[in-house]
Each structure stands twice: as C-alpha cells, then as structure tokens.
Amino acid sequence: MRFWIIIAVAAAIAVYAIVIFNWLVRLRQMVNEAWSGIDVQLRRRSDLVPNLVEAVKGYAAHERAVLEEVAALRGAARAVPADDVAGRAKAEGALSAGLGKLLALAENYPDLKASGNFLQLQKELSALEDDLQMARRYYNGAVRNLNVAVQTFPNSVIASACGFVPRGFFELSDAGERNAPQVQFNAAPT
Numbered sequence: 001m002r003f004w005i006i007i008a009v010a011a012a013i014a015v016y017a018i019v020i021f022n023w024l025v026r027l028r029q030m031v032n033e034a035w036s037g038i039d040v041q042l043r044r045r046s047d048l049v050p051n052l053v054e055a056v057k058g059y060a061a062h063e064r065a066v067l068e069e070v071a072a073l074r075g076a077a078r079a080v081p082a083d084d085v086a087g088r089a090k091a092e093g094a095l096s097a098g099l100g101k102l103l104a105l106a107e108n109y110p111d112l113k114a115s116g117n118f119l120q121l122q123k124e125l126s127a128l129e130d131d132l133q134m135a136r137r138y139y140n141g142a143v144r145n146l147n148v149a150v151q152t153f154p155n156s157v158i159a160s161a162c163g164f165v166p167r168g169f170f171e172l173s174d175a176g177e178r179n180a181p182q183v184q185f186n187a188a189p190t
Contacts, residue, residue, distance in 0.1 A: 020158045027146040034139035041132040049074045059112040070098040143167045
C-alpha cells in the first residue's frame with residue numbers, strides 16, 4: 001500500500017511539472033510573438049523614414065544636418081540585434097526623437113505641409129506609431145505574465161531547472177524618447 005502512495009505522489013509531481021513546463025513554454029512563445037509584432041512595426045516605421053526624408057529633402061535642402069541625422073539614426077536602429085530589447089528600445093527612441101525633429105522642420109515649409117505625398121506619409125507614420133504603441137503594450141503584458149510565472153514559487157523551481165528566465169520590458173530610458181513624434185495634419189491651402 002505504501003508503495004502505491006509513493007508512486008501516486010511521484011506521478012502527481014511529474015504531471016504537475018509537465019503542466020507547469022508546458023504553461024511556461026506557452027508564455028515564452030507569447031513573448032516571442034509579441035516581440036515579433038514590435039519588430040514588424042519598427043521595420044515598417046524604418047522603411048517609411050527614407051520616404052519622409054526624400055519628401056522633405058526637396059523642400060529643405062539646406063537643412064541637411066537633420067536629414068542626415070535621421071538617416072543615421074535609422075541605420076543605427078536597424079543595426080541593433082533583434083533580440084537586444086534594451087538596445088533596440090534605446091535606438092528606436094533616438095529615431096523617434098529624430099523623426100520629431102524632421103516633422104518639426106516641415107512646419108517651416110508651407111508647400112511641404114500642403115504636399116499630398118507628405119501628408120500621406122504623415123498619416124502612415126501616425127498610424128504606425130499607434131500600432132507600435134499597441135505592440136509595446138502587448139509585449140510588455142506578455143513579458144509581465146512570463147516573469148510572474150518564472151519568479152513565483154513553486155513555478156520558479158521548474159522554470160530554473162528548465163532554463164526559463166525573466167525577460168526585459170520594452171522601455172525607453174530617456175524621458176524625451178517616451179514621446180512619440182508629434183504629427184499634425186494640416187489641410188492643404190485652398
């Protein structure tokens with residue numbers, strides 16, 4: 001009888017460990033999926049930058065420093081490894097600040113603000129920033145769920161034995177980087 005009790009307890013522990021392991025795998029996959037969503041939005045925004053620079057370049061040729069800065073920031077953001085969340089957040093925050101300067105520069109050129117191409121690019125950028133914000137919230141929520149599961153007992157025993165570790169949040173380190181570029185939609189003069 002005692003033998004069967006030991007077998008039943010061992011089987012219950014094994015089943016519990018398997019259930020927790022599978023749950024942790026599911027949470028890790030949700031974090032990976034969420035990061036992929038951020039990565040897609042960041043790439044879409046990065047692909048939009050050259051079009052914005054070209055649209056502004058024709059109107060603001062003498063503002064070359066801002067244009068070159070935005071292009072350099074885009075290159076730096078693309079150079080950060082995809083799995084470096086903190087580095088990516090820092091680079092993308094700097095790019096956001098550069099885009100803000102670029103859009104502020106456009107305010108000095110009424111013909112540019114009235115350009116249909118530039119207005120369309122502004123709309124796309126605004127939509128991308130909204131999508132990116134939603135992707136960040138989803139990612140940080142998935143990371144929170146994984147981190148809680150990995151760090152609470154008794155899950156932490158199984159998590160550490162199986163190599164599950166807490167993940168970092170997608171955070172912007174500089175307060176100025178926390179603000180999305182301000183995009184204003186001005187109607188074309190009639």
